[in-house]
Amino acid sequence: MTVSAALAMVFARSARSRAGRLLLVNRRLETEIDERTRAVQALSERQERLLQGERLAAIGQMVTGLAHESRNALQRGQACLEMLARRVADVPRALELVGRVQCGQDDLQRLYEEVREYAAPLHLRLEEHRLDAVLERSWEKLALRREGREARLIQQGGELDLRCEVDAFLLERVFRNVLENSLDACADPVEVSAEWSEVEARSRPALRLVVRDNGPGVPGEKMEKVFQPFYTTKRKGTGLGLCIARRLVELHEGAIEARPGPGMVVVVTLPRKVQS
Amino acid sequence: MKRALRVAIADDEPDMQEYLRETLTGLGYQVVCVVGDGQALVRACEAMRPDLVVTDVKMPGLDGLEAAAEVCRDGPVPIVVVSAYHDQEVVERAAEQNVLAYLVKPIRESSLAPAISIALRRFEEFRALQEEAADLRQALEDRKVIEKAKGILMREAGLDEETAFRRLQKLALSKNRKLVDLARMIVETAEAFHPPPEH
Numbered sequence: 001m002t003v004s005a006a007l008a009m010v011f012a013r014s015a016r017s018r019a020g021r022l023l024l025v026n027r028r029l030e031t032e033i034d035e036r037t038r039a040v041q042a043l044s045e046r047q048e049r050l051l052q053g054e055r056l057a058a059i060g061q062m063v064t065g066l067a068h069e070s071r072n073a074l075q076r077g078q079a080c081l082e083m084l085a086r087r088v089a090d091v092p093r094a095l096e097l098v099g100r101v102q103c104g105q106d107d108l109q110r111l112y113e114e115v116r117e118y119a120a121p122l123h124l125r126l127e128e129h130r131l132d133a134v135l136e137r138s139w140e141k142l143a144l145r146r147e148g149r150e151a152r153l154i155q156q157g158g159e160l161d162l163r164c165e166v167d168a169f170l171l172e173r174v175f176r177n178v179l180e181n182s183l184d185a186c187a188d189p190v191e192v193s194a195e196w197s198e199v200e201a202r203s204r205p206a207l208r209l210v211v212r213d214n215g216p217g218v219p220g221e222k223m224e225k226v227f228q229p230f231y232t233t234k235r236k237g238t239g240l241g242l243c244i245a246r247r248l249v250e251l252h253e254g255a256i257e258a259r260p261g262p263g264m265v266v267v268v269t270l271p272r273k274v275q276s
Numbered sequence: 277m278k279r280a281l282r283v284a285i286a287d288d289e290p291d292m293q294e295y296l297r298e299t300l301t302g303l304g305y306q307v308v309c310v311v312g313d314g315q316a317l318v319r320a321c322e323a324m325r326p327d328l329v330v331t332d333v334k335m336p337g338l339d340g341l342e343a344a345a346e347v348c349r350d351g352p353v354p355i356v357v358v359s360a361y362h363d364q365e366v367v368e369r370a371a372e373q374n375v376l377a378y379l380v381k382p383i384r385e386s387s388l389a390p391a392i393s394i395a396l397r398r399f400e401e402f403r404a405l406q407e408e409a410a411d412l413r414q415a416l417e418d419r420k421v422i423e424k425a426k427g428i429l430m431r432e433a434g435l436d437e438e439t440a441f442r443r444l445q446k447l448a449l450s451k452n453r454k455l456v457d458l459a460r461m462i463v464e465t466a467e468a469f470h471p472p473p474e475h
Contacts (some may be wrong), residue, residue: 071360074382076291076292077382102465
């Protein structure tokens with residue numbers, strides 16, 4: 001071998017090994033860049049979510065304030081409406097119109113109250129309660145809505161240990177919204193069955209309630225929609241009932257969903273203890 | 277006919293002032309003043325001594341609850357609050373005052389009328405109970421004085437308890453005085469003869 005050949009070989013080897021090293025470094029760089037890109041993306045997503053969260057919180061505050069402030073305006077409207085009704089008490093045609101304005105006023109008031117309820121910041125006041133008793137109370141509070149109607153609520157599973165750490169006031173609201181829907185959707189005689197069971201949800205002991213009515217139910221593709229704000233099938237609904245219910249259940253770290261019928265089937269799952 | 281109850285109204289909205297005046301008058305109350313802020317409410321109540329106050333909370337200057345506290349300083353007056361706010365803090369402040377009903381705006385006649393009549397009824401009961409308690413306290417005080425006088429008679433005149441009490445009764449009757457007044461006289465007289473040791 002000549003000197004030049006030997007040198008060429010050495011160069012070639014070192015070049016190969018350098019090329020190899022370069023390749024390696026290059027590959028590592030690429031992965032690092034990938035990781036970085038992903039990290040940046042994750043960061044910007046998180047930022048976006050944070051911003052979104054802040055925006056939502058701000059909107060929530062705004063809406064709460066708006067609903068609050070609107071009470072004074074609604075009150076003035078109400079006051080003038082009642083005074084107007086007295087002034088035109090002997091003019092049936094005018095009185096009839098006043099009645100219609102009153103209906104509009106009532107709808108507006110209810111809408112504001114429900115929006116406020118949906119957006120207002122909430123704090124749980126947790127205490128141990130028997131959930132069948134909470135459900136029963138919600139049903140009783142609908143007595144006025146059931147007046148003159150044939151409706152019954154049948155609870156099953158009352159022999160189970162139904163104690164659960166909840167904010168009974170808020171949970172009553174959840175149940176009431178679900179039951180109210182059944183009362184509105186079903187023709188007499190209304191039958192609502194409520195079945196309790198003990199389950200495990202997200203590897204925590206939980207209680208499950210399946211509420212089923214004998215109404216027309218909701219078609220499959222609409223099933224998730226019923227929890228969206230302002231979605232309603234009722235002529236006079238605000239479309240916030242189930243939406244509020246979901247918010248309150250999720251505040252309890254539970255879940256609420258609609259299931260295929262017959263009838264409307266709503267499943268509420270609540271952990272026995274709220275963690276945070 | 278029963279005298280119409282006299283009502284003071286406070287709200288800073290002119291619409292509400294007119295509405296409350298008209299509605300309460302229609303319900304048979306006599307509206308004695310309608311004002312738009314807390315200070316004016318306090319002044320009006322001092323002058324008019326109403327039987328009932330219907331007030332808003334949020335008003336310029338002194339708010340409705342501060343005014344209510346001021347109004348009740350010289351003796352309790354039933355307060356009905358009508359407010360657009362029902363934050364816990366405000367409700368708790370109301371609970372500390374003489375507030376007998378708390379209505380959240382918007383209200384209507386059909387919710388105002390029963391709230392006021394129930395508030396008035398509760399206030400009457402409250403007052404009756406207060407009077408009863410005062411009467412009972414007085415009766416207890418009287419009883420103590422009579423017992424003391426009886427003890428003095430027993431000691432000074434060597435009487436037994438029954439005779440001492442009967443003598444007291446007879447004396448009161450003949451002197452045309454209330455038993456407790458006579459007893460007080462005896463106690464005071466006895467103190468003149470045997471002054472209590474000074475501390």
